[in-house]
Amino acid sequence: MRKLKTFDGVEKLRGELQKGRDPNKPCMTVCVGTGCLAYGTQKLVDSLKVELEKRKLQDKIDLRLSGCHGFCERGPMMVIYPQKIFYQRIGLNDAAEIIDKTLLKGEIIDRLLYVDPMTKEKIVYEHDCPFYKKQMRLVFGMNGQISPTSIDDYIAVGGYAALVKALQKMKPDAIVQEVIKANLRGRGGGGFPTGWKWDETRKATGDPKYVICNADEGDPGAYMDRSLLEGNPHLVLEGMIIGAYAIGSSNGYIYVRNEYPLAVQNITAAIQAAREYGLLGENILGSGFSFDVKINRGGGAFVCGESSALFASLEGRAGEPRVKYIHATHKGLWDKPTNLNNVETWANVPFIINRGADWYAGIGTAGSKGTKIFSLVGKINNTGLVEVPMGMKLREIVYDIGGGIPNGRKFKAVQTGGPSGGCIPEKYLDSPVDFDELTKLGSMMGSGGMIVMDDRNCMVDVPRYFLSFLEIESCGKCTPCREGVRRMKEILTDICEGRGQEGDVELLDSLAKAIVDGALCALGNSAPNPVISTIRYFRDEYDAHIRQKKCPAGVCKKLIKYRIDAKKCTGCGLCVKVCAVGATSGERKKPHAIDIAKCTRCGACMESCKFEAIIVE
Amino acid sequence: MEAKIKNIVKKYGSDRSYLVPILQDVQKEFNYLPQEALEAVCTELGVSNSRVYEVATFYKAFSLKPRGRHHLMLCLGTACHVRGASMIDNHIQTTLGLKSGETSADMEFTFETVGCLGACALGPILVVDGEYHGHMNIAKTTKILKNLGKKVEADDEKA
Numbered sequence: 001m002r003k004l005k006t007f008d009g010v011e012k013l014r015g016e017l018q019k020g021r022d023p024n025k026p027c028m029t030v031c032v033g034t035g036c037l038a039y040g041t042q043k044l045v046d047s048l049k050v051e052l053e054k055r056k057l058q059d060k061i062d063l064r065l066s067g068c069h070g071f072c073e074r075g076p077m078m079v080i081y082p083q084k085i086f087y088q089r090i091g092l093n094d095a096a097e098i099i100d101k102t103l104l105k106g107e108i109i110d111r112l113l114y115v116d117p118m119t120k121e122k123i124v125y126e127h128d129c130p131f132y133k134k135q136m137r138l139v140f141g142m143n144g145q146i147s148p149t150s151i152d153d154y155i156a157v158g159g160y161a162a163l164v165k166a167l168q169k170m171k172p173d174a175i176v177q178e179v180i181k182a183n184l185r186g187r188g189g190g191g192f193p194t195g196w197k198w199d200e201t202r203k204a205t206g207d208p209k210y211v212i213c214n215a216d217e218g219d220p221g222a223y224m225d226r227s228l229l230e231g232n233p234h235l236v237l238e239g240m241i242i243g244a245y246a247i248g249s250s251n252g253y254i255y256v257r258n259e260y261p262l263a264v265q266n267i268t269a270a271i272q273a274a275r276e277y278g279l280l281g282e283n284i285l286g287s288g289f290s291f292d293v294k295i296n297r298g299g300g301a302f303v304c305g306e307s308s309a310l311f312a313s314l315e316g317r318a319g320e321p322r323v324k325y326i327h328a329t330h331k332g333l334w335d336k337p338t339n340l341n342n343v344e345t346w347a348n349v350p351f352i353i354n355r356g357a358d359w360y361a362g363i364g365t366a367g368s369k370g371t372k373i374f375s376l377v378g379k380i381n382n383t384g385l386v387e388v389p390m391g392m393k394l395r396e397i398v399y400d401i402g403g404g405i406p407n408g409r410k411f412k413a414v415q416t417g418g419p420s421g422g423c424i425p426e427k428y429l430d431s432p433v434d435f436d437e438l439t440k441l442g443s444m445m446g447s448g449g450m451i452v453m454d455d456r457n458c459m460v461d462v463p464r465y466f467l468s469f470l471e472i473e474s475c476g477k478c479t480p481c482r483e484g485v486r487r488m489k490e491i492l493t494d495i496c497e498g499r500g501q502e503g504d505v506e507l508l509d510s511l512a513k514a515i516v517d518g519a520l521c522a523l524g525n526s527a528p529n530p531v532i533s534t535i536r537y538f539r540d541e542y543d544a545h546i547r548q549k550k551c552p553a554g555v556c557k558k559l560i561k562y563r564i565d566a567k568k569c570t571g572c573g574l575c576v577k578v579c580a581v582g583a584t585s586g587e588r589k590k591p592h593a594i595d596i597a598k599c600t601r602c603g604a605c606m607e608s609c610k611f612e613a614i615i616v617e
Numbered sequence: 618m619e620a621k622i623k624n625i626v627k628k629y630g631s632d633r634s635y636l637v638p639i640l641q642d643v644q645k646e647f648n649y650l651p652q653e654a655l656e657a658v659c660t661e662l663g664v665s666n667s668r669v670y671e672v673a674t675f676y677k678a679f680s681l682k683p684r685g686r687h688h689l690m691l692c693l694g695t696a697c698h699v700r701g702a703s704m705i706d707n708h709i710q711t712t713l714g715l716k717s718g719e720t721s722a723d724m725e726f727t728f729e730t731v732g733c734l735g736a737c738a739l740g741p742i743l744v745v746d747g748e749y750h751g752h753m754n755i756a757k758t759t760k761i762l763k764n765l766g767k768k769v770e771a772d773d774e775k776a
Binding site: 072075217258298299379418602603604 | 633634635636637638640641668671672675676677678679693694695696698699700701703704707708711712731732733734735736737738739740742749751754755756759
């Protein structure tokens with residue numbers, strides 16, 4: 001690897017790389033993000049390599065291992081260039097067939113095509129797939145085209161051009177002004193204007209100054225930051241270097257969850273490669289500006305996603321937040337001016353610099369610009385990461401991109417904002433999704449988790465789940481969060497277990513207010529949100545639990561009973577086989593029955609029944 | 618043990634701000650954080666016992682007790698929860714007689730739950746000894762636990 005010492009050096013290298021690459025050369029791009037790897041994709045990759053070598057094709061056909069394509073539901077998946085043929089749910093033994101038929105003969109393998117659940121039409125090309133069609137894949141756009149471990153791939157598709165532009169043609173203050181003008185808002189949760197934060201840190205006195213990338217993605221159900229770090233680490237790094245130059249910092253940190261080993265591995269490799277090219281380190285590209293980045297792995301504490309707790313953790317202490325009467329922009333890490341942004345925020349920066357604030361501000365709504373990546377998960381057909389322009393309607397995301405609810409069930413709510421957010425009911429499905437609209441609905445953008453729920457999800461159980469999570473994750477420093485969250489969870493548990501009383505909802509409400517007002521950090525004072533929003537929209541479910549001692553969704557164990565519908569039961573005996581406590585019984589080919597006294601409500605029988613004969617009531 | 622700790626601490630330039638990563642490496646080495654190892658870290662870094670103990674007990678990733686040979690990690694992220702992960706949680710707890718974070722008396726199993734693994738498309742997810750099992754249900758869990766039990770028996774016979 002040669003060190004690039006000038007701005008022209010980057011462009012020259014890019015030219016050489018592009019020249020050496022034939023855009024018409026066949027290439028199989030296989031997603032090896034964490035989701036796809038969990039399907040066993042590594043075996044497929046290994047056999048693709050073996051089969052290519054067997055046929056002596058390794059020089060004629062490229063095999064590219066890329067980061068996440070977003071359509072996690074359908075992995076293992078592959079896009080075959082240059083046509084962009086899209087294969088999904090690939091069998092681990094399909095390697096030879098794909099090479100022989102599609103790569104060598106140009107035949108399409110029918111069974112590997114995606115079938116549109118709405119039209120039943122088979123889709124051949126990636127860009128025709130409805131999951132991708134309505135998306136605007138800006139930040140995620142390069143993921144399928146590059147190997148995350150290859151800096152050359154990134155440079156070949158235009159990477160580090162924004163850094164060159166920033167260092168060569170822009171004064172630090174002009175960069176800050178550009179980000180302010182673009183109105184980029186923090187993607188980690190709060191939505192604070194990024195440019196203002198940069199400006200504050202830039203103007204603050206103190207030395208050294210720090211820039212930090214917050215990759216402590218603790219929000220359960222959100223994984224876009226992980227996918228970005230895994231799939232396109234240089235984009236995040238480029239954003240950080242530009243930010244550091246604008247702010248006047250030479251020291252950067254990336255604080256990443258230890259539960260994301262592949263992200264740690266890829267960003268570590270990216271930093272190393274950038275250093276070797278001279279894009280990080282002393283006197284970057286001969287500009288006189290120096291900057292380097294260290295990686296710090298988190299210890300598995302949700303609270304460390306909060307900035308001041310993250311600083312404490314970086315300083316080698318327990319991750320407890322502090323009161324922010326002095327902003328981190330003035331006194332952050334080691335009490336020095338510190339600018340912290342989330343992974344996705346940093347990844348947006350190169351686009352703003354490359355294409356300008358006016359172009360960027362043309363995407364989105366009045367108050368929220370650009371795109372947002374959501375992790376669309378839960379009871380949804382097309383689970384995955386979707387990137388859409390701010391302002392898209394919830395309905396479009398859930399139905400057009402997400403393909404609706406599986407098994408023909410009914411939509412009930414979508415939960416956004418993680419443990420700090422709320423549940424949005426069906427009547428607001430036509431609301432545009434941006435920072436301000438979600439807040440108006442009593443939820444929030446958060447980091448972009450979007451968990452879809454159907455009629456089989458209980459809206460008392462869901463907030464109880466979030467509070468159990470927060471009870472464990474509360475750092476314990478302030479009383480409102482430590483004690484308040486616990487008391488609220490106890491009340492919710494009582495309601496879920498049939499001990500609910502009149503007045504419980506009002507008690508929850510007043511406790512919630514006390515926590516909102518009194519908790520020390522943003523995670524604490526948003527902790528009651530899941531409860532507040534479900535009381536607001538699903539009060540009837542609370543009342544059913546408290547007054548009728550019933551769980552309408554059939555979730556809360558103590559309030560439900562399983563029963564076999566004699567008309568539907570075929571007497572196959574499967575439920576007898578799966579029951580661990582011997583509660584189901586019956587003669588073969590005759591309707592079976594459940595002994596309620598023995599039944600533990602584990603749900604195994606209902607899950608196994610192929611005839612929907614087991615009813616929960 | 619002391620030599621190993623010395624090496625780990627040295628790797629981080631004896632910088633006390635790297636306490637969390639240092640403890641992560643110590644845990645990787647010993648499978649948990651033995652008391653002697655923690656004491657050695659204190660000496661090497663020149664920090665008080667209470668500071669190291671505070672950090673070691675604050676972060677969920679650290680264990681002060683030895684962990685079992687087989688490691689089960691169930692994801693309780695929101696996406697897994699709405700797809701029935703809590704039922705699997707109950708099932709594992711009753712079958713193994715272990716609560717989250719506990720290790721069986723014979724040191725064969727450690728059962729843990731985790732906030733989110735970020736593989737939501739496969740939810741509910743159970744990770745057994747580093748291998749991901751997606752779309753879990755009660756029947757599949759029973760099968761996995763049975764197979765693990767057989768593995769343990771086979772190991773015992775070999776021994």
